[in-house]
Amino acid sequence: MDQERLEELKEWFSQYVAKCYGGNDYVNTNLELKEAHSLRVCDEMRYVTGHLELSANQNRIAEFIALFHDIGRFVQFNKYRTYNDNKTPSHCLMSIEVLKEHRLLNSFDKSERIWIEKAIQYHGLKVLPDNLSAESLLFCKLIRDADKIDIYYVVTESYRQYRDEPEKFKLELEFPDRPECSGHVVDGLLNGERIDYKGLRTWNDLKLLQLSWIYDINFIPALVRIKERGFLELMFEFLPKSEEIGKIRKKIIADINAFTAGSG
Numbered sequence: 001m002d003q004e005r006l007e008e009l010k011e012w013f014s015q016y017v018a019k020c021y022g023g024n025d026y027v028n029t030n031l032e033l034k035e036a037h038s039l040r041v042c043d044e045m046r047y048v049t050g051h052l053e054l055s056a057n058q059n060r061i062a063e064f065i066a067l068f069h070d071i072g073r074f075v076q077f078n079k080y081r082t083y084n085d086n087k088t089p090s091h092c093l094m095s096i097e098v099l100k101e102h103r104l105l106n107s108f109d110k111s112e113r114i115w116i117e118k119a120i121q122y123h124g125l126k127v128l129p130d131n132l133s134a135e136s137l138l139f140c141k142l143i144r145d146a147d148k149i150d151i152y153y154v155v156t157e158s159y160r161q162y163r164d165e166p167e168k169f170k171l172e173l174e175f176p177d178r179p180e181c182s183g184h185v186v187d188g189l190l191n192g193e194r195i196d197y198k199g200l201r202t203w204n205d206l207k208l209l210q211l212s213w214i215y216d217i218n219f220i221p222a223l224v225r226i227k228e229r230g231f232l233e234l235m236f237e238f239l240p241k242s243e244e245i246g247k248i249r250k251k252i253i254a255d256i257n258a259f260t261a262g263s264g
């Protein structure tokens, strides 16, 4: 795919998304969040690929994946009024359905289509399958990193708004806003275990799960970016100032400094 075709596909994205608006303010606010997220994930993808030695074609494929990885979100929210994948079909699969329905993958050769489909299908999985080809794995890892960088921006912004301008906060709260963190989530994070979304009980548990994503970042430039933008410090601002959270903070800051030592 050449740069000109990528630009056409970006234009297609804008027109498609524009047609999804119109339901009501609540729907529009939620759709705007995902539209802006998709565009910023493209920026983050360019940042990460700009620090890696990939071909120009690989960079363009990565940017296409970044722009379209959540295209199914617009159908998901319009149809089900939630982004919670536990209550709807997977938004990752819905994204692939949109790409197929509109024949957007026709611009790519056969192997490229497979890399794109797998990267989008697997971007929301907790763990990637272990049978992926090297190229598939590259794009899977890239989108997961670029997505996470921006998710840190999105969630810290929404936590700030909820705290500072609660009257303007219109987004869906997935978990009760109670002061506690669940013991198994705190222990899981301190012990370096994966935290299961299904075991979350409170909004603070969700914040801890989001913090644990730094252990899933694949490329050092992505980690450097998260650190430089101050997202980790911000996440801790919105968590209780308890002893257990203090321990988690110390561990995460030490780990991230060790991972990024000598780079960035």
Ligand SMILES: [Fe+2]
Residues within 6 Å of the ligand: 069, 070, 091, 092, 123, 124
């Ligand atoms: Fe997604």
